[in-house]
Amino acid sequence: xxxxxxxxxxxxxxxxxxxxxxxxxxxxxxxxxxxxxxxxxxxxxxxxxxxxxxxxxxxxxxxxxxxxxxxxxxxxxxxxxxxxxxxxxxxxxxxxxxxxxxxxxxxxxxxxxxxxxxxxxxxxxxxxxxxxxxxxxxxxxxxxxxxxxxxxxxxxxxxxxxxxxxxxxxxxxxxxxxxxxxxxxxxxxxxxxxxxxxxxxxxxxxxxxxxxxxxxxxxxxxxxxxxxxxxxxxxxxxxxxxxxxxxxxxxxxxxxxxxxxxxxxxxxxxxxxxxxxxxxxxxxxxxxxxxxxxxxxxxxxxxxxxxxxxxxxxxxxxxxxxxxxxxxxxxxxxxxxxxxxxxxxxxxxxxxxxxxxxxxxxxxxxxxxxxxxxxxxxxxxxxxxxxxxxxxxxxxxxxxxxxxxxxxx
Numbered sequence: 187x188x189x190x191x192x193x194x195x196x197x198x199x200x201x202x203x204x205x206x207x208x209x210x211x212x213x214x215x216x217x218x219x220x221x222x223x224x225x226x227x228x229x230x231x232x233x234x235x236x237x238x239x240x241x242x243x244x245x246x247x248x249x250x251x252x253x254x255x256x257x258x259x260x261x262x263x264x265x266x267x268x269x270x271x272x273x274x275x276x277x278x279x280x281x282x283x284x285x286x287x288x289x290x291x292x293x294x295x296x297x298x299x300x301x302x303x304x305x306x307x308x309x310x311x312x313x314x315x316x317x318x319x320x321x322x323x324x325x326x327x328x329x330x331x332x333x334x335x336x337x338x339x340x341x342x343x344x345x346x347x348x349x350x351x352x353x354x355x356x357x358x359x360x361x362x363x364x365x366x367x368x369x370x371x372x373x374x375x376x377x378x379x380x381x382x383x384x385x386x387x388x389x390x391x392x393x394x395x396x397x398x399x400x401x402x403x404x405x406x407x408x409x410x411x412x413x414x415x416x417x418x419x420x421x422x423x424x425x426x427x428x429x430x431x432x433x434x435x436x437x438x439x440x441x442x443x444x445x446x447x448x449x450x451x452x453x454x455x456x457x458x459x460x461x462x463x464x465x466x467x468x469x470x471x472x473x474x475x476x477x478x479x480x481x482x483x484x485x486x487x488x489x490x491x492x493x494x495x496x497x498x499x500x501x502x503x504x505x506x507x508x509x510x511x512x513x514x515x516x517x518x519x520x521x522x523x524x525x526x527x528x529x530x531x532x533x534x535x536x537x538x539x540x541x542x543x544x545x546x547x548x549x550x551x552x553x554x555x556x557x558x559x560x561x562x563x564x565x566x567x568x569x570x571x572x573x574x575x576x577x578x579x580x581x582x583x584x585x586x587x588x589x590x591x592x593x594x595x
Contacts, residue, residue: 201335202356202367204392206230206432209337210330211344214323216271216309216316222344224320226327227266227388228296233432235263235304236400238408240425246275247285247315248305249424255289258301261397263430265302266388267292268345269320270373271309275423284317291321295328306386306426308347308373338371345373345386348468355458357451361444366393366435368448370455374463385412387427387459393448394433399440403449404429411456414488415464415578416495464578465560469585472504472557477565479574486523487575490566493521495579504562504581509553511539518566529569535562 208228216223237256239249256263267288274281289303296303307315331337342352353372358365374385389404408427429452439445465473476495481487494500497517503510511532518530527543535556537548556562 201338201354202358202369203333203335203338204367204369204390204432205333205434206233206392207390207430208331208333209341210327210332211340212323212327212330214269214316214319216269216319218271222340223269223271224323224327225268225270225341225344226292226331227341227390227430228328228331229264229266229430230432230434231264233263233430234261234395234397234400235428235430236261236397236404237304237429238404238427240423242423242425244275244423246273246307246311246424247277247281248274248307249426250282251285251289252304252306252426255301255304256397259299261400263302263304263428264298265292265296266304266306266428266430268306268308268386269315270307270345270347272307272313272315273309273311273424274307274315276312277314281315284315287317288320288324292324292328295324304428306345306424306428308345308386308424311423338369342371342373345371347373349373350466353459353462353466355455355462357454359447359451361437361441361447364435364437366437366444366448366451367391368393368451368455370459372459372463374466385425385427385463387412387456389427389429389452389455391429391431391448391452392433392435393431393437393439393444394435395431395439395448399445400429400431403439403445403452406449407453407456410453411460414491414575415460416492416580461578464580467580467586469583469588470580471583472507472559472581473561474504474579474581475561475563476577476579477563477574478568478577479565480567480569480571481523481573481575482568482571484573484575486568486570487573488577490518490521490523490525490568491575491577491579493517494566495577498582501580501582504557505583507554507557509534509539509548509550509557511545514564514566515540515543518568523568523570525568525570529567531567531569533563533565535564
């Protein structure tokens, strides 16, 4: 009933294309590498939108402009313009003016209202946005847009920074004879932490929905996916998850059965993108699927998961595939949750390594081999209740240090 596509598949032939969107990309000379760094999506008239943004108190200019545009247009967005290589953050009033100029020139070119253009940026903080370079390429960007798989692929590559590969996922469900498609495109490899990350996610569907309906569904999906991942514990200034609905399928979400199927498909797409972001984390060698169980409530489970996932001692042990469960237990104990150590159990792979807060006999070689795999399951039982959370995180390697030590130079 549903299909999912990820990078690394033999082709994009199975990538669903929601009706009502066209894509393009260009090189504006923002990135020193000369790679594509400017991307555009145009949506058909009547497209509705909702977005979720970073909770960082320091926010980039495009977030301020984008929020204002969503409010002024009442969720009516017709174009998305994204640049990579420059975050346009901590650039003061000049950054706001530059962002508005890009939106204004694009709106004029596409014959849209100014508040129908939604901007995004990603890259280095504190560097002046080269607005002249961007504006000069807008005509070429507009002329190149098309509703093809190649256009989507070009868009996905243009929004990348330290990503090693594009991130795409899609799902399709049917209501009667009508197919409804959801496509997701994302970037993100560092500064990944709940409350979102240095992450841009664009979700496109041909369902028909109000901005309020989209916002409720988007918040729920983000809570279960993008807010349950962490690479390095940093929260970016530019996080954006934007959901656009063209309405071209004619299928409305006001019908409970359709809304339920849509929610499941949206969650599937967001989960796939979240997993791809974590897997492509800067310097990541091991992805950890951390399951915190038997918590009193979801927030307790989340706090324990975050504390374990952000422990440098734990993350470096994972980098070496070292089954040092004592570091995990210590992190649980300092999470701020009133756990009883005598009720805490820890499993690495399929082996119990700590029972009742005390080490138990286990095969260390087998535990090492489990941690040495690209993905490993670790579970923590708190003995406090019945709530649980699945949290995706990673190891911390010397490559991560190298990437971020040289990022701006």
